[in-house]
Every structure is written in structure tokens, then in C-alpha cells.
Amino acid sequence: MTELTFQNIVDDGAILFLETHHMQDDRFEEWGYERWHTADQFASVEFHFPGRSSKHLQTAFVGTSGPGPKTFLWAWANPNVAATPAQKAVFDQVVAFGRHYGIEELTSGEVPFESIVPAFADEEFRLSAEKAGSTLVAFKIATAVKMITGRANHFTSDIGRGSMAVVAYNHGSLELGPPSALTFQMRFMEAVAAGMIEDHRRAVESYARFRLQTPVTEPSPGTLEVTFDDGQATIAFDENNRLTTMNASLTGLPSS
Known part of the structure; x- marks a missing residue:
């Protein structure tokens, strides 16, 4: 198991x-x-x-x-x-x-x-x-x-x-809209600051899997890229999978 x-x-x-x-x-x-x-x-x-x-x-x-x-x-x-x-x-x-x-x-x-x-x-x-x-x-x-x-x-x-x-x-009027790079950045930082998450890398990979239904990419060891319709977030982690830096680029509004 x-x-x-x-x-x-x-x-x-x-x-x-x-x-x-x-x-x-x-x-x-x-x-x-x-x-x-x-x-x-x-x-x-x-x-x-x-x-x-x-x-x-x-x-x-x-x-x-x-x-x-x-x-x-x-x-x-x-x-x-x-x-x-x-x-x-x-x-x-x-x-x-x-x-x-x-x-x-x-x-x-x-x-x-x-x-x-x-x-x-x-x-x-x-x-x-x-x-x-x-x-x-x-x-x-x-x-x-x-x-x-x-x-x-x-x-x-x-x-x-x-x-x-x-x-x-459950309530049908309370469903999420399209995922957004800006929203992801804000909520990820909130989760880190609040102490909700311990394995920051796992949190990012799981969000991409469950919310975006796509895997993240790893352009270099210890760095992940998450792509959205309205931009991209690049996140670097230390050896303990904790956040070190994050950069986000916005390209436009998410499609509805």
C-alpha cells in the first residue's frame, strides 16, 4: 500500500x-x-x-x-x-x-x-x-x-x-471559472504563508493535475513551469521541496 x-x-x-x-x-x-x-x-x-x-x-x-x-x-x-x-x-x-x-x-x-x-x-x-x-x-x-x-x-x-x-x-452556482495564472500565484503564496502546505512542490504538481488536468514541466532540476490560458508560472524549490522563488507572466485573460 x-x-x-x-x-x-x-x-x-x-x-x-x-x-x-x-x-x-x-x-x-x-x-x-x-x-x-x-x-x-x-x-x-x-x-x-x-x-x-x-x-x-x-x-x-x-x-x-x-x-x-x-x-x-x-x-x-x-x-x-x-x-x-x-x-x-x-x-x-x-x-x-x-x-x-x-x-x-x-x-x-x-x-x-x-x-x-x-x-x-x-x-x-x-x-x-x-x-x-x-x-x-x-x-x-x-x-x-x-x-x-x-x-x-x-x-x-x-x-x-x-x-x-x-x-x-455542493451548489451549482458556486463553481470555479477558468483557471488563471494570477489566481494560482495568489492562492499558492497564501497557502505557503498560512502554513497550510509543507511539500510545496507536491502542492503545485497536484494543483496542475486536479485543476488543469495537465502535468507540469521541469525546465531544469528543482524548477517547475505551470501553463495557463492567461500566462505561465515558473517556480523554484530547494532540496526540501519548499518554495524559493516564483515568477509569473500574464499574456491575457483566460478564455470563458
């Missing part, structure tokens, strides 16, 4: 996750998003847009990251959550995947922050990033669920005292 870790999955999907995340934010802002509401433990979420019809979406509640206990609690392990069919379908896929590859973060009901963000083992880092850490954990979990289940969209929200809820769903 090929060895696969939780972080590998996050590396594979982080750039695509952030691209989707910002697309959703932009679309909600365009629609005049005001607030969300759930009356059934995130089995469904209603998004309110003044002057427009509210959107009531069937969702799958994934779980919560809490800076108090410093753990992520999967919804299937929460005794206060009654699993819906949509939730059970997500849980079954995630847990089965985790068992197949021996990934404890996907099979343990409650996962310590430091298992998801190893830097949290450093007390100085942990104390300086409690709130940000809860968000980072939520984003990493949402990325893994997206990659494993294929649910294209996600919703993360502060539910009080710094805890973040993670919800997965």
Missing part, C-alpha cells in the same frame, strides 16, 4: 481549496450576503441575501475546531449531533479512506491541534496563534474532506469563543 499522510492530502488540495474559498466569498459579496442560520445542527444552512431570495442548502456538518480543548471534534463523534444521511455519507467515505491508509486524523473522533498543525507542539507558536490556529485546523480538515469526498464547496464559520464549524456541500 502506498504510504499517504493527512498532510499529503492537504498539500494535494490546499491551493484548489483556497481558490474555491475565495470564489465563494466573492460570489457571496456580489449577492449581498448578510448572515447565515441553521436550526438543525448544520444539516442545512440558510444564507440570507437582502433583496434576493435566501439560499437554503442541504449540508453535511463535518465538525468543529476549538481553541479551548485545542482539538478538532468530528461531528460523527459528537454525542450532541444526530447524523443525517448526507453527514453519514461523508463520514463513511472519510473514515473508510482513513482506515485504508492508516491515517489517524481521519479515524479518531477527536484530533489534537498539533496532529493537524505540528507547529502547535511549540508553546510559543501556540500561544501567539490560538484563534488563527483554530481557523487553520478548520481549513486543513475542510481541504481533506473536499479531496476525499469530492464535495466541491465548504462553509467555515466562527460559532463562538474562537471555535470554527466546518460544513461541506
Whole structure:
């Protein structure tokens, strides 16, 4: 069996996750998003847009990251959550995947922050990033669920005292447009700066495979080129596959 870790999955999907995340934010802002509401433990979420019809979406509640206990609690392990069919379908896929590859973060009901963000083992880092850490954990979990289940969209929200809820769903009005060299550059740098990815080269190669459905080229050892309709990005890595330099050239707008 090929060895696969939780972080590998996050590396594979982080750039695509952030691209989707910002697309959703932009679309909600365009629609005049005001607030969300759930009356059934995130089995469904209603998004309110003044002057427009509210959107009531069937969702799958994934779980919560809490800076108090410093753990992520999967919804299937929460005794206060009654699993819906949509939730059970997500849980079954995630847990089965985790068992197949021996990934404890996907099979343990409650996962310590430091298992998801190893830097949290450093007390100085942990104390300086409690709130940000809860968000980072939520984003990493949402990325893994997206990659494993294929649910294209996600919703993360502060539910009080710094805890973040993670919800997965699909919605036809929230689909990505054509890939763009500029968008790739911004989201890749965001993933690096936020600490979402560890193997930067793997993240780039996986994005090209999943989003562009084309392999990258390697013009010289340790350098990758990623080609888009509107330009090209050239990225250099060190011996640990971490970013050293990136240059992007834009040639025009992506075709629609």
C-alpha cells in the first residue's frame, strides 16, 4: 500500500481549496450576503441575501475546531449531533479512506491541534496563534474532506469563543471559472504563508493535475513551469521541496 499522510492530502488540495474559498466569498459579496442560520445542527444552512431570495442548502456538518480543548471534534463523534444521511455519507467515505491508509486524523473522533498543525507542539507558536490556529485546523480538515469526498464547496464559520464549524456541500452556482495564472500565484503564496502546505512542490504538481488536468514541466532540476490560458508560472524549490522563488507572466485573460 502506498504510504499517504493527512498532510499529503492537504498539500494535494490546499491551493484548489483556497481558490474555491475565495470564489465563494466573492460570489457571496456580489449577492449581498448578510448572515447565515441553521436550526438543525448544520444539516442545512440558510444564507440570507437582502433583496434576493435566501439560499437554503442541504449540508453535511463535518465538525468543529476549538481553541479551548485545542482539538478538532468530528461531528460523527459528537454525542450532541444526530447524523443525517448526507453527514453519514461523508463520514463513511472519510473514515473508510482513513482506515485504508492508516491515517489517524481521519479515524479518531477527536484530533489534537498539533496532529493537524505540528507547529502547535511549540508553546510559543501556540500561544501567539490560538484563534488563527483554530481557523487553520478548520481549513486543513475542510481541504481533506473536499479531496476525499469530492464535495466541491465548504462553509467555515466562527460559532463562538474562537471555535470554527466546518460544513461541506455542493451548489451549482458556486463553481470555479477558468483557471488563471494570477489566481494560482495568489492562492499558492497564501497557502505557503498560512502554513497550510509543507511539500510545496507536491502542492503545485497536484494543483496542475486536479485543476488543469495537465502535468507540469521541469525546465531544469528543482524548477517547475505551470501553463495557463492567461500566462505561465515558473517556480523554484530547494532540496526540501519548499518554495524559493516564483515568477509569473500574464499574456491575457483566460478564455470563458
